[in-house]
Amino acid sequence: MIAVMRGAFRSMCVARVWIACCIDFPVLTSKYYGVLLLGLPMSDAPLPFRLNDRNLRRLIRETADEAQRVFFTPHARQRMRERKIDSDQVLDCLRNGVVSESAHVNMHGNWQCTLCRRNAGDEISVVAALERAEDGTWIIVITVF
Numbered sequence: 001m002i003a004v005m006r007g008a009f010r011s012m013c014v015a016r017v018w019i020a021c022c023i024d025f026p027v028l029t030s031k032y033y034g035v036l037l038l039g040l041p042m043s044d045a046p047l048p049f050r051l052n053d054r055n056l057r058r059l060i061r062e063t064a065d066e067a068q069r070v071f072f073t074p075h076a077r078q079r080m081r082e083r084k085i086d087s088d089q090v091l092d093c094l095r096n097g098v099v100s101e102s103a104h105v106n107m108h109g110n111w112q113c114t115l116c117r118r119n120a121g122d123e124i125s126v127v128a129a130l131e132r133a134e135d136g137t138w139i140i141v142i143t144v145f
Contacts (some may be wrong), residue, residue: 001088009137011039012065027128044094051103051111052103053099053102053103053113054105055103056072056099056111056113056130057097057099057113057115059130059137060094060113060115060128060130060139061094061095061096063130063137063138063139064091064094064095064139065095067087067091069136069137069138069139070090070091070094070138070139070141071138071139071140071141072087072141073140073141073142073143075143076090076141076143077140077143079144079145080141080144083144083145085122085144086126088105089119089120089122090117090124090126090141091118091124092117092124093116093119093124093127094115094128094139094141096117096118097115097117097124098115098116098117099113099114099115100115100116100125101113106129108129110129110130110131110140111129111130112127112128112129112130113127113128113129113140114126114127114128124144124145125144125145126141126143126144127141127142127143127144128140128141128142129136129142139140
């Protein structure tokens with residue numbers, strides 16, 4: 001069996017073709033994905049960058065060292081006023097907090113997590129997303145509680 005694949009040759013492609021040959025599964029083709037083997041899409045699109053909690057926390061900490069790289073949404077500012085939390089407490093949470101909700105990709109395609117930190121006797125949680133743009137990395141503070 002010979003399969004023609006678009007894009008760079010990957011060792012995973014060879015393994016999928018070999019598995020398909022050995023167990024006699026039909027090879028499906030698609031104009032969008034090239035060759036589909038065992039229901040797994042094969043495309044030229046780059047694989048998404050995967051972050052774990054530790055690496056996302058490190059990137060947030062490094063970015064939060066520059067306070068001008070932190071953007072507060074209007075919702076976050078409103079919640080900060082309601083809960084009497086100032087921006088210094090939020091920045092401290094971003095720099096020194098621990099991850100309480102695991103890293104995941106939000107609906108905008110940015111990596112997001114929730115960080116917690118005890119500051120001035122209060123437990124502060126910050127939901128933050130990491131956005132990478134041409135002009136550098138930004139932190140978006142989504143909400144604070």
